[in-house]
Amino acid sequence: MGEHSQLALESGSRVGVIGGGPAGSFFSYFLLQMAQRVGIDLQVDIYESRDFSIPGPAGCNMCAGVISESLVQTLSVEGIILPPAVVQRGIDSYVMHTEAENATIHTPLDEMRIATVYRGRGPRGIQEVKGKSFDGHLLELALDMGANLVRCRVKEITWNAGRPQVEAKEGEPQVYDLLVGAIGVNSPSLALFENLGIRYRRPKVRNTFITELSLGSEAVNNKLGSSMHVFLLNLDGLDFAAFIPKGDYVTMCLIGDIDRKLIDSFLEHEAVEASLPEVKAATSDACHCSPKASLGDALNPFADRVVLIGDCGVARLNKDGIGSAYRTAKAAATTAIFEGISSDDFRKHYWPVCRSISHDNRFGTLVFAIVNVMKKMQFLTSGVLRMAKKEQTKQGKQRRMSMVLWDVFTGSANYRDVFLRTLHPAFLSSFMWQASIGALLAKSGNR
Amino acid sequence: MEHGALGKVYRNGESIVRQGESGDCMYVIQAGQVEVLQEREGKEIHLSVLDEGDVFGEMALFERETRSATVRALGDARVLTVDKKIFLRRVHEDPSFAFRILQKMSHRIRELDAELVRVKTDS
Numbered sequence: 001m002g003e004h005s006q007l008a009l010e011s012g013s014r015v016g017v018i019g020g021g022p023a024g025s026f027f028s029y030f031l032l033q034m035a036q037r038v039g040i041d042l043q044v045d046i047y048e049s050r051d052f053s054i055p056g057p058a059g060c061n062m063c064a065g066v067i068s069e070s071l072v073q074t075l076s077v078e079g080i081i082l083p084p085a086v087v088q089r090g091i092d093s094y095v096m097h098t099e100a101e102n103a104t105i106h107t108p109l110d111e112m113r114i115a116t117v118y119r120g121r122g123p124r125g126i127q128e129v130k131g132k133s134f135d136g137h138l139l140e141l142a143l144d145m146g147a148n149l150v151r152c153r154v155k156e157i158t159w160n161a162g163r164p165q166v167e168a169k170e171g172e173p174q175v176y177d178l179l180v181g182a183i184g185v186n187s188p189s190l191a192l193f194e195n196l197g198i199r200y201r202r203p204k205v206r207n208t209f210i211t212e213l214s215l216g217s218e219a220v221n222n223k224l225g226s227s228m229h230v231f232l233l234n235l236d237g238l239d240f241a242a243f244i245p246k247g248d249y250v251t252m253c254l255i256g257d258i259d260r261k262l263i264d265s266f267l268e269h270e271a272v273e274a275s276l277p278e279v280k281a282a283t284s285d286a287c288h289c290s291p292k293a294s295l296g297d298a299l300n301p302f303a304d305r306v307v308l309i310g311d312c313g314v315a316r317l318n319k320d321g322i323g324s325a326y327r328t329a330k331a332a333a334t335t336a337i338f339e340g341i342s343s344d345d346f347r348k349h350y351w352p353v354c355r356s357i358s359h360d361n362r363f364g365t366l367v368f369a370i371v372n373v374m375k376k377m378q379f380l381t382s383g384v385l386r387m388a389k390k391e392q393t394k395q396g397k398q399r400r401m402s403m404v405l406w407d408v409f410t411g412s413a414n415y416r417d418v419f420l421r422t423l424h425p426a427f428l429s430s431f432m433w434q435a436s437i438g439a440l441l442a443k444s445g446n447r
Numbered sequence: 448m449e450h451g452a453l454g455k456v457y458r459n460g461e462s463i464v465r466q467g468e469s470g471d472c473m474y475v476i477q478a479g480q481v482e483v484l485q486e487r488e489g490k491e492i493h494l495s496v497l498d499e500g501d502v503f504g505e506m507a508l509f510e511r512e513t514r515s516a517t518v519r520a521l522g523d524a525r526v527l528t529v530d531k532k533i534f535l536r537r538v539h540e541d542p543s544f545a546f547r548i549l550q551k552m553s554h555r556i557r558e559l560d561a562e563l564v565r566v567k568t569d570s
Contacts, residue, residue, distance in 0.1 A: 034543070076475035078547065081499065084452045087451035088450070090453045090454075110455075111527070112453045112454060247450070
């Protein structure tokens with residue numbers, strides 16, 4: 001326990017977790033695991049009204065469903081193995097498409113270390129439900145660790161003699177020693193925390209577009225296999241676009257300032273039509289959503305006896321939201337067990353983890369700004385692809401461009417690392433050389 | 448290999464790490480079993496069998512030594528590689544990340560102690 005904290009968890013303490021997505025389940029799992037290690041008996045209630053075993057929007061947390069390479073490894077070391085029933089497809093390579101050409105890039109180990117998953121049980125209208133929900137799997141782990149599931153929507157959060165009180169749609173109001181907000185940025189429950197008097201304000205957001213395209217297992221195998229397809233196209237407002245293979249489906253994910261016009265421009269782009277001509281027809285009646293993605297940090301995501309984790313606190317820019325949910329959830333759980341549950345405890349021991357994610361996002365903003373500039377200059381994108389293609393015969397660490405692209409588009413490394421790697425003299429000289437050749441070939445009309 | 452199977456499949460008898468080689472990664476067994484062997488004077492000495500969720504190769508992350516043993520698939524085994532950099536970065540940010548590794552190392556020391564006692568008692 002924290003030596004100085006006046007507020008701490010002890011045997012018999014009650015913890016309420018609002019939200020049973022990855023952040024809430026990770027928090028509950030690690031809190032109970034660490035409590036067992038130090039010999040504290042806690043009661044943890046997870047409030048989650050969604051049933052992740054139901055296909056379609058009712059059981060889905062709206063996300064592209066990519067578990068990054070670093071998170072797959074991290075979870076394995078933590079003892080959380082993702083079974084084939086949960087993983088729709090393992091990814092070992094990606095195909096990068098630009099305006100004029102494309103390149104397949106394999107990871108050095110040639111190993112399936114990225115997982116594509118369904119957050120729920122699969123899209124609306126799915127003919128044959130194969131496998132399990134990722135969120136459902138994590139929730140099961142938390143319940144196996146001893147958490148209780150309250151399958152109810154929360155309608156009010158108030159204070160009761162200095163402790164947070166949760167009132168669900170059914171049952172008596174419950175008073176907790178610690179209340180955890182793990183509700184994402186798409187939940188109406190955010191307002192409950194904003195009205196709690198802790199000066200919490202939700203992060204800024206922007207729209208994304210995700211749709212599940214039913215192509216059938218054979219087409220997904222033949223066209224995409226175990227590769228994610230990433231598009232670097234000169235379309236204003238489009239920061240990132242990808243086709244992500246899953247069981248019988250391909251998930252199309254667009255991030256940026258997305259509106260209907262931009263979606264149509266993307267679908268009609270010749271690079272998209274050339275790579276997957278079936279896509280446009282498949283979008284007509286497909287399960288789709290426009291979830292908000294965090295674009296900044298929340299204000300005051302903690303107070304005495306309250307902490308907010310995952311997207312509703314701080315999340316990584318554009319990528320690996322589940323990875324930041326894991327990091328913030330574990331940091332909050334560690335603080336609550338070993339330091340205390342006061343605002344000061346969270347400021348000293350939880351906030352630094354959020355701040356490091358936030359700090360890294362500044363490099364992310366810079367990296368995506370550079371990518372956006374490059375998209376507009378074909379000789380630069382041509383240089384990128386030429387360099388990546390030429391590297392494929394080299395050893396892992398010598399594939400400098402491939403690894404930079406892989407880490408930017410899969411979220412497998414932090415943005416600061418990626419940015420610093422692009423400043424390496426060997427990277428810069430090779431890229432300038434290939435870009436110059438690209439410019440000369442473009443000038444002579446020969447690609 | 449199933450579409451949703453992470454890591455890499457090693458066939459029965461296939462070596463995953465070899466004694467004496469240098470290494471900068473560790474491994475987590477996703478499915479199946481592996482056998483740990485040490486080669487001495489041309490003979491193979493069986494040390495242990497590891498199961499799903501077990502880790503091996505972790506000693507190379509803590510010491511700059513070569514691999515102390517050979518690890519082979521016992522039947523088909525699916526194994527995920529964990530990069531040294533990712534492991535050490537996580538431990539630096541969150542020391543409790545190493546808890547399971549310490550727990551497994553502690554368990555192995557306990558087994559080795561028991562084996563030592565048995566050998567000394569027999570001799």
